[in-house]
Amino acid sequence: MPFISKIQRQNDFNLFDSQTPIVIDNGASYFRIGWAGESEPRVVFRNIVQRPRHKVTGETVTIVGDHDPALLKYFDCTRSGPRSAFDSNVVYQFETMEYILDFGFDRMGANGMEIDHPVLITECACNPVQSRSKMAELLFETYGVPSIAFGVDVAFSYKYNQQQGVCAKDGLALCPGFTTTHVIPFVDGEPVYRGSCRTNIGGFHVTDYLKQLLSLKYPYHLAAFTWEKVEDLKMEHCYVAPDYLSEARLFQKGAKEAEEKTRCWQLPWVPPPTEEPPSEEEIARKAAIKEKQSQRLREMAEAKKSSKINELENELHALEFLLHQLDQVKESEVPSFLAETGYVSRLEIESERNKVMQSLRKVKGEPKNEQAEIEKADLAANEKYSLINIADDMLTQEQLNEKKKQLSLKSMAEGRQRLKQKRYEEELERERQQQLEEEKRLENPGLYLEQLLARYKDLSERVDQQKRLKTNGGHSNGNNLSGGVGRGERLNAAQRERMRLLTTAAFDRGKGEDTFGIRDEDWQLYKLMSKDYANDDDEEPDEDEAELTRISSRLQELDATFIPKSDVGFSQPAEVPRFKPLTKEDFQISLGVERFRCPEMLFSPNWIGVDQVGLDEMTGVSIRRLQFKDESLEERLTSSILVTGGSSLYPGIVERLEAGIRMIRPCGSPIKIVRALDPVMDAWRGAASFASDSQFHLQTFSRQDYYEKGEDWLRNYQLQYTL
Known part of the structure; x- marks a missing residue:
């Protein structure tokens, strides 16, 4: 059986005579084994067993006693934890006990499982005969022990200290152990078990x-x-x-x-590494690296721009050459020539040429010729809407219909142009305002941030008030709670239309007999109400809300501690949680009241x-x-x-x-x-001294006696500690 242990194996097992007893102090916490007559046990280890499997080979190994944490990383211990053979100081798991005895005899240097030495093993006071019988069966049947003696560990400790003059023949032995606590009275040097006492605490x-x-x-x-x-x-x-x-x-x-x-x-x-400020050489080195990277990016951008210009110039030359060839082609051969080029008409080729010219001018960074653009746009509009400036009496009916279409299209195009111009002017105004704000910020950053925070606070209060007015019409029920739909002038257009439809339906219903629902048109009222109510939130956002959003984003850029309101009406946290680095004190375990509170049990x-x-x-x-x-x-x-x-x-x-x-x-x-000379080892030393006496063999029972008398003889067996 493979064992993993740091305990060295003894090599003098065969040097001892077969009459020399082996002494075992089988405690619930530690297992001690050695030779009779010696002052110290040969092998001491914790009385636990663990049987994990190797992660690679799957082989099950046995770990008895203390383990090496460095070796356990190679084993799977999830399904096999440390197990003890004891329950309240009584051995009941003899399969685990067999692993412990195997390991103990192996560390003693025994070759094979045949042990031809008498064994003295300790047990608890008033040990059940079933546990004693199973232990005798294990030692006789498995290991072939010639004879066994059972003794109480507390009694051996008392007798050893009595021999050393620490205590008298008559006295009490108090033994707070690992899982139990025993008190055994001694009269004339012998334990009186009918007066013993035990508690399940240790x-x-x-x-x-x-x-x-x-x-x-x-x-x-x-x-x-x-x-x-x-x-x-x-x-x-x-x-x-x-x-x-x-x-x-x-x-x-x-x-x-x-x-x-x-x-x-x-x-x-x-401790975390302290960040030292970079030296001047480091700053200069990083600046040089950054400048080198910037130069490389500029060169790449310049190369890309040159490539784009060459590509557009080649495309422009190709289109101009195509127009030049089209001028030399006869009218009858124009359709076939255009079919070969992939274009539909000359106008499409010219339009493509103008687009390429505009792109080339944009890439080169040349300014736009606004007047030429306007003239070209007017010329194109005159060509596109040719019937607008012609009198109606000079046009046919089909031309009149076409003129109406052109008027509608022109008005829509002019509207889009005006809207585009308005947006362009608003963008210019926004850029101008941002430039002015940036100048103010650069002049006095602190004052600018205070003014921005004050502006944000005022807008927040104003938007809160507007939301409350839209919710409850500017009044409450006395508990600062919403009171339902408020006055009509506070409602939006969709809500007012819904109220008008409800009022109209109620007014019509009040005239004579209630006939609502007879006609199909009556049910259109619900569709209108549902449509208006569904479009309730489709209104454009308020200017104050848009300005509040802009200021909030600006404050987030300038102030890292600023936290915007997640929703209107919620209060802003008083202070921002900050990260606290861990210190040496955070890794200190203080033991105060625990020092005496735990042993008090x-x-x-x-x-x-x-x-x-x-x-x-x-x-x-x-x-x-x-x-x-x-x-x-x-x-x-x-x-x-x-x-x-x-x-x-x-x-x-x-x-x-x-x-x-x-x-x-x-x-x-x-x-x-009085306290024992060595409360931990005196039990084994007393047992070793007892087993070394010449009359020890009179206190044992042999394997032959066990086969003849069986369990009944073990029931009445009691060791005499005074030889």
């Missing part, structure tokens, strides 16, 4: 709660809050407050002590919905369950309270426990609480 819940708080506080840094990083932050910065309410008030008031207790975690941050599990007692109350529950008649024994138990487990490393937890236990014990009761 370091996992503390880390998860801290991760939730940081994610809610800094939602834009979610990617930085990985489980491993939050675990490190918890162990580095969290502590247990002596009095939670008093500590919370310090942070609520913002006292100086709260600022001193606040810690900051700086995320990776790269060990004493108040109801914060996360666990309806159980806290760590200090568990000692009272455990003592009451013993029901000893000897009162001095209770005093001996509280005089030697050992705190072990990974979650006992928080600063202040011993003082907080002592204060909490004093509140539930009689006044004057002796209370002594």
Whole structure:
């Protein structure tokens, strides 16, 4: 089975005698395995398994414990997340447990799956017999272990510290672990499991709660809050407050002590590059490049102009040569000659020549001969409308009809010409006004912008008022709301026509009998009303609105902070949102009240919905369950309270426990609480010391006993810790 791990494989497995036991501390957080009699385990890794597939080959690999983030980019981890074999400190996923044992024995240096060494493995207090039976079956059937012994990790830690003189034979062992918290009383050095107590709260819940708080506080840094990083932050910065309410008030008031207790975690941050002003050499270089590009564009434009002039001159020479040839052709041969050239008449050739001449003159930039143009236009008009100046009595009936058509066409042409001339004059006037405004702006830009803004404000108010008058006729219902259609003089032409049709229909209906609808002509009224109403919005825009649009576009060009009104009647925002560059402070994670708020759940599990007692109350529950008649024994138990487990490393937890236990014990009761020498490793060290004893084999049961006695023998199995 392929493994991916940074843990080196041991190479001295075959050097140990087959009677040397293998010691396994199978914790819910970490898996520790080593040899009996040694002071440190050989292999330590997280008790999790992940089985992703390679993105290219599709091969499934097994990742046990900590993984290398640099290698995971080659694997697809979307369908396979980290899995644990534990549920509330009890092993229930033995398929996952098999991967962990395979990896542990492989890192120890075992060749193959045959393990010919006795095994001492830890379990939780009062472990269900079903879990113990499955573990024995896995070790006997899969690995061929000759004998097994099961022991409680908390008991091994207590016995190890008892040997070191830290605690007495009679006492209490408090173990806030990864997913659960246990309290086990010890009498004469042996655990009394009928007085043990357990709550489903531990370091996992503390880390998860801290991760939730940081994610809610800094939602834009979610990617930085990985489980491993939050675990490190918890162990580095969290502590247990002596009095939670008093500590919370310090942070609520913002006292100086709260600022001193606040810690900051700086995320990776790269300052944006500062833009320095360009030097004179850089400006000169860019100007030279720009001038070179401009010169190149001018040369290209000049070449294009020369090519266009040559093309038009050649076309003009061709047309003049064609007219010259047409003059030399006989009248009878003109149609055949024109058919060969593609033109219909001589007039078409001359018209095409005039167009080419105008285009050539325009390309060369020569001024137009206005007088010649007018004379040519008059001459063309006289030729086109030849019957207009002839008296009617000199024309036939057909010529009179043609004369009427020519008069109509001429009047329409003159109207279009006048409209064109008017638009041309308006354009000249607009250009002149723009030139004057540009001169004013150049003289005093600030004053010009203020005047333009004032003009824009006045026009906006005027257009708003006109819109309100068109909507409600200049009055309201007292609540600044529209009151329906207003006075008739405020309506436009289409609305007034509609009102007239309605009035006429109502007036006619009031005369005698109501006969509306009998005739087909009566229904034309609806068509007229619908037509007028549909053309209600076809009116030309008001001059004020056009001027307002022009000033708005001009202000957008001059002032980058100006925002025009999206619609008439809506207010302009007070200030424009501006982009704020990210600074170093934006990448700082502040840990204040979270430092003591998260570990507080060990004493108040109801914060996360666990309806159980806290760590200090568990000692009272455990003592009451013993029901000893000897009162001095209770005093001996509280005089030697050992705190072990990974979650006992928080600063202040011993003082907080002592204060909490004093509140539930009689006044004057002796209370002594000590922390284990190494709360994390003492369980394995105690088990290794126990397995190295010469009488250890008396506490194990062999594979033959398992085959003969089965699960019932495991049900009554209990390790004796005093050899």
